[in-house]
Amino acid sequence: MKVSSRTLSAIAAFLLCHTAEAHIGLSTPAQPIAATTQELSFLVGHGCEGLDTYRIEVQIPEGVGGVRPLDSTFGRAAVTKDETGRVKAVTWTKSSDVLPEDTQFYKVTLRASLPNAPFAALYFPTIQTCRAPDGTEKVSAWVGTSGDHGHGLAEGSTELPAPSLVVLPPRTPGWNKYTVTQHVHDLSVFKDAQIVWAGSAAYSPSDYVSGLISQEPNTQVLEQIHPGTEIWVRY
Template sequence: MKARSHLLSAAVVSLLCTAAEAHISVGAPGPAIAGTTQELTFNVGHGCDGADTYSIEVRIPDGVTAVRPLNSEFGKAVVKRDESTNKVTSVTWTKPSSADVLPGDTHFYKLTLRAMLPNQPFTTVFFPTIQHCRAADGTESIVEWVGTSGGHDHLQRADTTPAANPAPALTVLPARTPGWNKYTVDQHVHDMAVFKDAQIVWAGNAAYSPSAHTLSLIEKEPNTQVLQAIHPGTDIWVKY
């Protein structure tokens, strides 16, 4: 595989890509590596129809553990736990008082917590989030960012219809080293964007690259197909 990919890998270039984000998004400082502790930041892009945000509740999904939030200038973090398991189920940040609510939707907010991610590479973790807003006249409104788009029937194409109010989502990736990495994929991967920071991906006689230039070389390579999806049990080689 490596010998056959020499021409392609030599021509790999970095791809700077932007993706549509939810109005409330979540990100880590670097790749979100499975089974590791990460600092996750929730970005609140705007309020509700011109009203300022005064409270954000982030629900913690199963598999995300060791949650420890940070207080912020926005407000102190309040942790809610399951009484039987003591597992953190949500973290809520609320502005200290009504006087701290702004007269209009003018600010961008960042809220941070630290947590252990599930050891399930190539999966997407959703954080349903409830946004509470308050207008200058005291009118309150709520937006529930709980939609989970995507999914597939395992035989046909993935469902790429975006959810109306998408939940903040984080793609969990396997540990990697610079150069070639071999993985056995245990999940269905129908969105090749999980390899957006890779140079090239090989699975048998199929290959994929986020670089349009490299992808065009793959299309021209004899006896090589464009890798469009990966199914459980597949061995792949990824160059970072």
């Protein structure tokens, strides 16, 4: 990790002044740190072809445990377990009458323990069932997962993307050293970092710091991280 005093001074000055669509989204109230318990909220912004959402089934990936769903204003939750007793799916069914058209935003939430697998991508395939007042149903299967190294859908895939998150490693304020075991394509997982270094390459979510990196002699802009790479991250 090499950087000139000119660049360090500029970054330090900047940080002192700046301290801290149609799909089913997934949000957490805090960063999804490995081996922690999190609330996972699934955000349903649209129904199916104009029909109101009636049922939401979220499938739980391997490695995610301690699943405890929350009832919501949408409806009560029911769990499905495998032969070992592990929760493999949670289903919320609307408790009130379906609406005559797709006009509502829905959110359902569960609490779960994330695996100790830093930088791993977790996919939660979700089946959305919509219903018309006359009982006609349509289904949207949000089940598309990785096509290449845990990143996005395979080229040409027609599957709807499954809700997903990337598990992050524990961190402390200041510099953190990690050896990455997953292929990290999307560096937005470092959206709350100040800067990331891997050898002579660096990344920052800040446009200003990114500009400094691109101008720094003998320094490349970090675009992806391969397994086995040692990185330094400043939070």
